[in-house]
Amino acid sequence: MMPQPSPPIVEFHDVTVAYGGRPVLWNVDLAIEQACLFGVIGPNGAGKSTLLKAALGLVPVVGGYVRFFGTSLSRVRGRVGYVPQRETVDWDFPVNVMDVVLMGTYGRLGWLARPGRRERALALECLDRVGLADVATRQIGRLSGGQQQRVFLARALAQQADVYLFDEPLAGVDARSQERIFGVLAALRDAGRLVIVVHHDLRMAVAWFDRVALLDMRLVAAGPTQEVLTPEHLRRAYAGRVELLDELGRAVAERGRTA
């Protein structure tokens, strides 16, 4: 194999993921070479969020591997930021907006160092970029859904990463927050960051993403948005779900249980 001049930012190599013995994502090969706004699109249950979690080591990969900058995630953690789906956390948790944004700096700080003046200034600046500087001391449960999502976005900004992975950052968010969030994502891209976004809305995907990957339990197609979102590809992803994969997954899980 020829030595590559610079490795892809993210590379999925033959990645298969299973939940409880049941495969939900099959043999994904995907390399993202340059900074862009990258959409991960597909129907419900297509494995979009699973793809992100597999990349981040949050779910075990049963086959294949994922690399960031040509190496394993554990060596480049500081360069990778993640924003989970909003519903995955308890918004009644006793923290305020500033506390959450400062968490973005904990990775850099290590376990004993306290966030100092520099971190607080950075956090405030990140809050300002998402338009929430005026609610910095508010308890997070008292924000609207769109504001909560923007707090998460600000936390990711405070991490100052090179690659960002967002899981449905625009779901259940009012139109104003959507515009604002998308504006920040586009600005990240313009600043040379790779921004990977799991998204369910095809219509927006066409307008927003430079490149997309179309998933349906396997990779249907990936590349520039216009080339991927063709009627043929969409039919294969949405209408023509490969029932076989679903059934096979169930059969594998069944077998694992009885064996």
Added chain:
Amino acid sequence: MNEAAGWMLPDAGHLAFHAWSMATAAAFSAACALVGSFLVVRRMSLLGDAIAHAVLPGIAIGALAGGQLGGPLVIGGAVAAALLTAWSTRLLRTAAGLAEDAGAGVVFTTMFAAGVVIVTLAAARVDLDPECVLFGSLELVAFDLMSIGRLMMPRATVSAVAMLALVAVAIGATWRWQVFTAFDTPAACVVGVPVAAVTALLLTATAVATVGGFEAVGAVLVVSMLVVPAAAAELLVHRMHRVVAVAIALAVVAACLGWLAAWACNTNAAGMIAVVLGGMYGLAALVAPVDGVLPRAAAGINLAWRVAREDWLAQIWRAQEELGGGRAVPRPMPRSLLERAAVWWLWLVGQVEDRGGLVRLSVAGRREAETVVRSHRLWEAWLGRHADLPLDHLHPPAEWVEHHLGAAVRQRIEAEMAGGPDPHGREIPPESG
């Protein structure tokens, strides 16, 4: 023993007896409240309960092996039992598909029972009383002394304070990681926080905290101290360090009050402390700002009272409008007790003038009424334009929106409507200064 001491003689020995007992209970309670705060915000209080019970066999085996109730062997046994509980609960879920709460129930009852069996079998060899395991023997704390340097201190007090210090250092040193992991485990994991180790440390701290006072206070109070102070604190304050501070304060106050109350009533101290703690939780749930039962009820009553007054004023205003010329109108019939009170109140403060069954609004009453009617008609106009509803659908929503529309919103709607009547063709009164 209680009878012998009584309340009469506040001599030095007597004071020391109370002080040592309360100090032991307080130190133990503070340690439990500290780790309990994290368990409660992580929705893991059930696992905390499980650990509080499941440490018993660990303690018993440690005590048997070491020949004494205390020391590193006992702590090690308790920590091992705690981790085994968490691990086997998870194993039951992943391998046997048992729900988390049922799994914890299976594990901790089994382990606690095993502990009781061991304690009973070994009671002859080690001084470990099955009664004490459940209810504790706080009353005996001051009679089992050990020397630390030149100081004579009760063994249980030393143990509880040592455990409190251990737990405080462990949680304090990992504070930010604990909070991040508790709030958002996946995100913490991605930035490199060792979330599994952070959780294991919390469970270890839970085991250590419970060991600190197991013999002195018993399993009942351990469970109560792990959950109740933190749950009450979460009602009262909304940042993690405050939750912990308030939980510890409540726990210490409950320990001291409970001890004194138990002494006065001549009953089991650990039980009384847990009862006091439960009472404090009830009080917190009643008076908690915003979300408490009383503030919510007060806000509800306040709103109903305002609505009743405003409705009454608006009703008279409309009747006067219909009659024209600011003339008095026959007094309408109040429909409820609240409305009756509102009528009386409005007459008392002079917003409604009443002469022999004929009523009319004073200047002040007119001003209030116009704001309500104005809100009502503006909302009807706005709905009529934007919602494309039949005319008879406009009144009901306006009837409650009229009480909530602020001056700013009224102004925006008016600017949009550019004057003009409401959809029923009636004039919208101007904003009154």
